[in-house]
Amino acid sequence: MSYKLFVIEDNRTEGMLLQLALVEIEGLEMRTFANGQAMLDKMYENPTIAIVDLILPDMSGMELIKKIKAQNENVRIVVVSAQRSIDVIAELQAQGIYNYLIKSEACLSYLHDVIADLLIIIKYKNGELK
Amino acid sequence: MINKIAVIGGSAGSIKVVKAILNGLSVENECAVLICLHRLQTDISAGLREVLQYATEIPVIEPKDRQAIQGGNIYLAPPNVHLVVEHDLCFSLSSSPLVQYSRPSIDVLFLSASEVFQENLTGILVTGANKDGAFGMKAIKESGGQTIVQEPSECFIDTMPKAAMGLTSIDHVLNVEAIRAWLNKYFKEKVILRR
Numbered sequence: 570m571s572y573k574l575f576v577i578e579d580n581r582t583e584g585m586l587l588q589l590a591l592v593e594i595e596g597l598e599m600r601t602f603a604n605g606q607a608m609l610d611k612m613y614e615n616p617t618i619a620i621v622d623l624i625l626p627d628m629s630g631m632e633l634i635k636k637i638k639a640q641n642e643n644v645r646i647v648v649v650s651a652q653r654s655i656d657v658i659a660e661l662q663a664q665g666i667y668n669y670l671i672k673s674e675a676c677l678s679y680l681h682d683v684i685a686d687l688l689i690i691i692k693y694k695n696g697e698l699k
Numbered sequence: 700m701i702n703k704i705a706v707i708g709g710s711a712g713s714i715k716v717v718k719a720i721l722n723g724l725s726v727e728n729e730c731a732v733l734i735c736l737h738r739l740q741t742d743i744s745a746g747l748r749e750v751l752q753y754a755t756e757i758p759v760i761e762p763k764d765r766q767a768i769q770g771g772n773i774y775l776a777p778p779n780v781h782l783v784v785e786h787d788l789c790f791s792l793s794s795s796p797l798v799q800y801s802r803p804s805i806d807v808l809f810l811s812a813s814e815v816f817q818e819n820l821t822g823i824l825v826t827g828a829n830k831d832g833a834f835g836m837k838a839i840k841e842s843g844g845q846t847i848v849q850e851p852s853e854c855f856i857d858t859m860p861k862a863a864m865g866l867t868s869i870d871h872v873l874n875v876e877a878i879r880a881w882l883n884k885y886f887k888e889k890v891i892l893r894r
Contacts, residue, residue, distance in 0.1 A: 582783050582793045582811070589798050589806045592834055677796045 570697060571598045572617040572688060577625055577633075579603045587620075590677040594685050596692070605633040612640045617691060618667075618684065623650040623657070634664050645687055649676060701770045701788065703730040703886055704816045708805030708835070710737040710827030712855025714747070717825065718754040719875045720882070721773065726757050728770045730886045733784070735776040735808040737801050737827065748775050762790040776803035784812040799831035809835020818843030821885060823878060825849040827859030837867035847871045847878060 574591070578584040578601050591599055600616070602608040604627040608619070619637055623630035630648065637644050645667040652658075658669055668683050670676050692698045709717060713736050726732055738747060751773070752759040760766075761777040768774070768788050776782035781793040782803050798804035809822055809832060822839040824832045826849055836846050846869045848860035853874050863869060873881060 581785075582781065582791065582807075583795060585783075585807060585810055586781075586793075586795050586798055589804070589810065589834060672796070674797050674802075675800075677798060678800065 570692075570695070571596055572691065573614060574599045574618040574620065574684065575602065575608050575611070575616040576600070576620040577602050577605060577608055577622065579626060586677060587680075590681050591684060594681070594688060596688060597684065604628075605636075608633070609636055609640070612637065612644075615641065616644055618645045618647065618687065620647050620649055620680075623648065623652050631660070631664070634661070634666065638665060645691075647680070647683060647687075649680060701729055701731055701768060702819055703727075703821075704733065704812060704819060705730075705821045705823060705882055705885070706733045706735070706809055706812050706835075706839075707823045707825065708735045708809060708827075708832040708859075709825040710801075710805075710829060710831065710856075710859060712826040713737075714750060716849065716855075716875055718751060720823075720825075720879045721751060721755040721757070721759075722879075723883075724755060724757070724879055725883050725886065726771055726773065727886045731768055731770055732757075732773045732882075733768075733776075733782070733808060733812060734773065735782060735803050735805045737803075737805075737829075737831070738778050747778075751775060762792075764792040765789050776808060778803075781807040783807060784815045786815055788815070799829055801829070801831050805832035806835040810838045813838040813842040813844060816842075816844070820844035821847065821882075823847045823849075823882075824860050824863050825875075825878075826854035826856055828856040829858060830862035832859055833862035833866045836863040836869070840867045840870075845870045847873055847881065849878065850874045 605625045621630050647668045649670045651672045748761050759773045761775050783791045822836045840846050848869050851857035
């Protein structure tokens, strides 16, 4: 079974880096969108995971998270951001995000591990793993 | 007009290997070689370029951001940045996070080059201790390019070529001398065809 991961990325290099970071995770289908609205327009495809930056071309990350949750509260949202404010992270947690990664030299490696572990949990819950 | 590109990636033990490939290599005016070798994060000196330049009379260049790719040159990924080939045949340098624990990342160079040069690209992966470059070789193969790995028994550490062999089909498994001979023929063949 394939699980959809939605991500907003309008930069070719950053998109390649994400692809390289996640390519070896089995059963993951990555869809890249240019902005938040383009992602929201495809929410009917029921993504399992969404990766969200707090700064987006057309809306704030917080606004996007609220809209995603309003449409489908089961989407696991992973925020990747340079923002280190405890208040911001606390507000994101209150919105029910799954995980928060601070941008760093090693964040793609962390992201790989977070997504791989999350898929294992989801597959286990769905009875695909024992 | 550039019509043949070779990308070379390597890690542990690769400086000696790449020097041996460059020593006696002829790069025609329509061709270029792009090299990405893993370096220590702390190595910000320009020493590697000089070491490779010592092996060849062809200019070995560490490109600047937005520098155009010109035929007859050898380009080396600078330390601590990803080297990306853009569709307008320029390089861009990116300080984005590490890929496969590496920056510059072989995968980033190979993947970006495969999208731009497609069947006019040959990927060469030599000795190394991680699997950076394996996905890039798969992308090159899927774009119609050719793939070569260093004969694993000759490698200082064969993890890198073997990772590529496990992920995609490899056209040629060659020792260092044969890689250089293959490249010389490859670069010359295209020029003869164009004439």
